[in-house]
Amino acid sequence: MNDHPAEILPARVLHVGRPNLVGRDRFLGYVGQILDDLRFTNRGPLVDLFERRIAEHLGVAHCVVTSNATLALSLAAQAMGLTGSVIVPAFTFVASAHTMHGNGLRVIFADVDPDTHHIDVDRLEACLAPDTSAVLAVNLWGNPCRIRELEAFCAKHGLKLLFDSAQAFGSTYEGRRLGGFGDAEVFSFHATKAINSFEGGAITTNDAELAARLRLLINFGFSDEDCVDDWGTNAKMPEVCAAMGLSSLEGLETVFSHNRRIFGIYAELLEGLPGLTLQPYGAGEEAAHHYVVLRIDDALPVSRDALLARLRAARVMARRYFHPGCHRSEPYRSMPIYEGVSLPVTEDLCQRLLCLPTGLAIERPDVAAICAIITAAAQPGPDAPSANGV
Ligand SMILES: Cc1ncc(COP(=O)(O)O)c(C=O)c1O
Structure with missing residues (x-):
């Protein structure tokens, strides 16, 4: 699946939610x-x-x-x-x-x-x-x-x-x-x-x-x-x-400031790529910046799931939080009271979001490797699947 140069692949498996160990x-x-x-x-x-x-x-x-x-x-x-x-x-x-x-x-x-x-x-x-x-x-x-x-x-x-x-x-x-x-x-x-x-x-x-x-x-x-x-x-x-x-x-400030820096590197390296948006954190507010949430729109030549497959093939264990949505998970989806429940925004987000690795285990070269994979997927190519296909 992965056709990118070996040198841009991460050297190890990169996880979302690897524990932060401080102190x-x-x-x-x-x-x-x-x-x-x-x-x-x-x-x-x-x-x-x-x-x-x-x-x-x-x-x-x-x-x-x-x-x-x-x-x-x-x-x-x-x-x-x-x-x-x-x-x-x-x-x-x-x-x-x-x-x-x-x-x-x-x-x-x-x-x-x-x-x-x-x-x-x-x-x-x-x-x-x-x-x-x-x-x-x-x-x-x-x-x-x-x-x-x-x-x-x-x-x-x-x-x-x-x-x-x-x-x-x-x-x-x-x-x-x-x-x-x-x-x-x-x-x-x-x-x-x-x-x-x-x-x-x-x-x-x-x-x-x-x-x-x-x-x-x-x-x-x-x-x-x-x-x-x-x-x-x-x-x-x-x-x-x-x-x-x-x-x-x-060690809270160590974690928060590290995550802020990592979030900034993602923002810098993904800037300007059509069809991709990072979920922002509130200006002037504090936050752990612990979730790097990428939204994939139709302008990207590959679907969210195709991008996920490319990342996984390169050992980047991005996550589809929160696919497929609570109402489409058991026991709710089989309960008659939820039959026909339609929540269009939730259902759309469930098809579009990916969470990317951050935390103390992640450094600039990891983010650079992840963003190189995403950037390569963003290039239109003869084998690029349609926006909704994998
Ligand atoms: C939004 C939300 N609610 C509840 C929980 C459950 O937390 P815990 O794993 O501590 O039970 C989580 C944990 O991932 C969560 O993200």
């Missing part, structure tokens, strides 16, 4: 402390410290860390008392929808804005059902949604507002860090995220009662040694994960 010595120091103290889990001192550091960093009153963001979303929905149906964008990682569905809530899939890829606030009214209790908005790619408008919409209709900010740790909206918007926000510290704790998540909120309820739910409902005050599960973060999270958080 190896700090991490090993924390691990020594865990082993000396024999405090492995059950809200040890490092989980406590990680929660305080997150809350301070984000400027939010309460932070409850969890074993992952999926459980955090699910427990947030329970603690917020959601019922009936919840409006969720179809263009997101499937956990956003699964967590609501798994709680017995009916997911109403909303379409997204073609420019921001966020839930389309202007068309939310049409998604409302009489039993709708909440909107779950996703701060996709680390860019914030139109938060003020979402807050106004939810206030007008008496709905709760939960943010899936799994991809948005450290991002700002109107100069203020995400974490304290809506009723609650959920972050992910999965290994593939800019800031990671191997696996992990956090729920942040300014609502003390909600935070207190969440503390019960993540720990089997225990309010004290032998007192169970609520239903609950085990969503506790172990100490070793908090150690990684703390080390990662202390």
